[in-house]
Amino acid sequence: MEKSSIMNQVIILFLIVGVGYYSRKRNIINDEINKGLTKLLLEVTMPLMIVASFDYSFSKELMKNIIYMLLYSSLIHGALILISRILYNKYSKEKKDILRFATVFSNCGFMGFPVVGSIFGKIGILYASIFNIPYNILSWTFGIMLYTENKDSKNLKKVLLNPGIIAVIIGIILFIFSIKIPQTIYSTIKLVGDITTPLSMIIVGVMIAEVDFKKIFKKSSLYYIAFVRLILVPILTFAILKIIRVEELLIDVAIVIEAMPAAAVTAIFAEAYSKEPELASEIVFFTTFLSVVSIPVIFKILNIS
Template identity: 45%
Template sequence: MIVRVINQVIILSLMMLIGVFAKKKNIITEEGEKSLSSFLVNITLPSLLITSFNYRYSEKMIANAESIFLYSIIIHIVIILLSKVCAYKYEDKVKKVMRFIIIFSNSGFMGYPVLEGLFGKVGVFYGAIFNIPLNIFMFSVGIAIYAGKNDIKNIKNVISNPVIISTIVGFLMFVFSIKLPYVVDTTLNSVGSMTTPLSMIIVGTMLAGVKLKDIFSGFQVYYTSFMRLIIVPLVTVLLLKLVKADSFMIQMCAVIEAMPSAVMASVLAQQYGADSKLAARSVFITTIISMVTIPIVVICIQFLTKT
């Protein structure tokens, strides 16, 4: 499995470099980047999610789906509390960014490709279930962290999000054993297969737009990256061992939590007047470092789940 992880990380890194090259050469413009991101979120990712539920109904998969949904809730509640302790001594603008970075992983752009590479379509299936609470927390608690209050409108936006809708549709298809016509299923599979390369190319275009001057300076970004990439996945493993989760569920959840920071960290920081430069740097650095830490975390997970 370790060789598979390393190979997957290398493949994703090369895809990301293609995005960097395309952005630097202006093959993909700013407007093109936004269009590609919109196309991914609204078309290819929902297609991938719907086809990931194309399994024969079984009680075991339903039980696993229920378990991973509950585990996601427990994990995020604990990490929300942990982030408050870890960032308490910093000024308000910095604290908000640090907490968001620690709590929310890039489970979409980076998470699904890695899960698919490690576990196949079943990885995307369980990842989609895990990400329902994650997205709800991100656009409720995450907004509250930045804005200092709850915003009900964002809860409505979560419910109407194409990713959430496609997850619900796919899950209902799975539960009621609804099979799509061959032509539709093949089309969705083909479109969904574009998600992995497209997502990493988009991440590359985002990284290409970050100014390198002074980007690697300052303790805060490394401290937050260490919490996001090492401590959070290890806390996830320990939590799930406490609740007697099986090794497969532990590996699934920990791999998702080993992902770099969610790109929304910098978008929301700018929108709500937090330290947007720190947020952008954190997204950049966690993404780069994760290329090394993901294989390390997977090795540690395998060791910890055997003991």
């Protein structure tokens, strides 16, 4: 993939963040509107995007790789959850939880899928969607618990019944049984779900409007999480999958996904649950900013093309 194509994906996201930034500075989006947009994102557009992402048909020939990709994704995310426990011990509990979330969850939906598609085409999107299953389940269970464990997150039933995890369950059923949603309904679901990407970046822009840029580049914690998220995680992913001798295409798809910056929902969840929203938005901004350079570098180092 050409560097310009990768940079274009990142630049587009930054321009959308700029829309949110401008809207907040001009008070077009105030605190009340932002809370409403966040609620719309978490309870409507993102769940619909998840459901739409499972609309893939697969042949029997692909079944083996599909099962393997599901297992590989579970292994990688499990390893990241464990490793993230020891990477941030010097930080406070509140900050550590945000840093752990940013380490485990990449911006695979908003950036990963377009990049995977541009490199590997339809087959890449298929494998990426399978890789995303554990991601979705864990982000709406383990991820939510990181943000809410000091409140009422111990009520596991409540966590599992949130719109995101319900969408994952619906998507898995549709995927496993190859149930095709009527085209009119699917088009509606996809159209609303597609709002998630620009909406999430606008919300991040609104959050960034409150950031002191003179301070953001002086924070050592941001450089540390950027190194972990953008360099260490994809290299670790490569090493794990190489050791167990995974097929080259599956390795490449996994690396592309894990080379993405911190997930936009790092900041979205932080805003929704009022837990270090400034730090979370800074992490999303900073890792996305640096990914313009880091993604082509990682692809070059690991020979992805």
